Amino acid sequence: MSTGSAAPKLGPRELFRNRTFLLFQARGTLSNVSYTLYVGTILWLTYRLSGGIFLSGVVIGVQTLVFTLTFLISPLVDRLYDKRWVFVLCYPVQTALALVLALTYAGGVLTIPILVAIVVLLSVLWDFTEAADETTTRLLFGKDNLFVISGLGSAIGGGVNIAMYFAGGVAIALFGVVGGSYLLAALLAVATVVAIPLSIPTPNIVRQTWWSGFREGWAHFRGEQGRPLRHLSPQQFVVGFFVTAPTLLMTLYVGRFFAASQATYAGLYVAYLLGGLIMGLLLGRLNPRGYIGPVVMGAIFVMGVALLGAEVAVASLSLSLVVWFAVGATNTARVQATWTYVQGRFEPTVLARVTMNVFLFTGVASATGAVVIGALSTLWDSAMLTDLVSLGFFGAAALGLALPETRVLAF
Known part of the structure; x- marks a missing residue:
């Protein structure tokens, strides 16, 4: 399969017969489901430990802060010839950490310091796999196929994803943190096996020092060519x-309006994930590479509207499921469109660095926001907190429309 930007456009028939695509899809599905299951497990675990979302905000903030440091290791990932080894080396260690989480919680010896240590170690490893992931699709299939690969991947993996999301929901609903952690370990172990035969070579690697690679990554933010990145970063x-x-609020709502029901939390979280899955399918079919800006800003605005609906929906579980489905769909539209733009615009040899440099702005703010929102949850009622978050999304959408480059993002 081509590794350059001029790879031929591919259709479903060619991809269904392509071993590389099937391995790529299997590894990606296992990785994505394991991460979403991990987040759901950690959110519920911290709520159970503390009875509120302040600790959840702190833990998610710490995790996100570690994620922002990916820009420091991305030069190393970019110059690695075969990205497969990132997955083969990191997944087994994460498997072991997931087992430690399950066993310490089941044994009643899990403390907050141990939890934070496990989260930090898992996050550092996800730094490496995320940096490698940002380059993988472009390296294997070229930029013209990014949305198609994403959409077809969602279609092929859709049934598997749904089954796994429900399995994760059932594991959390019936067995809580322990069930979620064991399932996480199993998914990562299988992902390791699938990653071994998936070669992801990088052409035209320039051997350079870490510092030279680091500076080259930031050089793409300068001059006229860097204008879109300079506008995208503040947005x-x-x-x-x-x-x-959104996921912090979901946890808070379950605790305050649904009697802290493990089953309800699992149901709402699965609805949120399924919303994202359906949106991924839709984006793949639409292939909106020529109008990414409106997709991103529209998704952010609609997410704010959907969260306002969450305040009303607490009177009905069915309505809440619909609302959180919508929140998940809009969040996926925002994330997938934003990062597909970056993947499509820059060459594979610098993708990890450029992507993680942009994420530095997102991550620092996310880490701060998680802690602040968690702290405010101890002072404000859920309606006030939800209103603040919705207004924040409205403001972010308005800023994106005001900046000339972000409103016309395309590749």
Whole structure:
């Protein structure tokens, strides 16, 4: 399969017969589901430990802060010839950490310091796999196929994803943190096996020092060519402050309005994930590479509207499921469109660095926002907190429309 930007356009028939695509899809599905299951487990775990979302905000903030440091290791990932080794080396260690989380919680010896240590170690490893992931699709299939690969991947993996999301929901509903952690370990172990035969070579690697690679990554922000990134970064900083809020609010709502029901939390979280899955399918079919700006800003605005609906929906579980489905769909539209733009615009040899440099702005704000929102939850009622987050999303959408480059993002 081509590794350059001029790869031939691919259709479903060619991809269904392509071993590389099937391995790529299997590894990606396992990785994505394991991460979403991990987030759901950690949110519920911290709520159970503390009875509120302040600790959840702190833990998610710490995790996100570690994620922002990916820009420091991305030069190393960019110059690695075969990105497969990032996955093969990191997934087994994460598997072991997931087992430690399950066993310490089941044994009643899990303390907050141990939890934070596990989260930090898992996050550092996800730094490496995320940096490698940002380059993988472009390296294997070229920029013209990014949305198509994403959409077809969602279609092929849709049934698997749905089954896994429901399995994760059932594991959390029936067995709580322990069930979620064991399932997380199993998914990461299988992902390791799938990653071993998936070669992801990088052409035309320039051997350079870490410092030279680091500077080259930031050089793409300068001059006329860097103008879109200079506009995108502050917009990402603003929206980043609020992006951890939806799942924090979901956890808070379950605790305050649904009697802290484990089953209800699992149901709402699965609805949120399924919304994202359906949106991924839709984006893949539409392939909106020529109008990414409106997709991103529209998604951010609609997410703010959907969160306002969450205040009303607490009277009905069915209505709440619909609302959180919508929140998940709009969040996926925002995330997928934003990062597909970056993947499509820059060459694979610098993708990890450029992507993680942009994420630095999102991540710093996200880490701060998670802690602030968690702290405010101890002082404000859920309606006030939800209104603040919705206004934040409205403001981020308005800023994106005001900046000339972000409103016309395309590749």
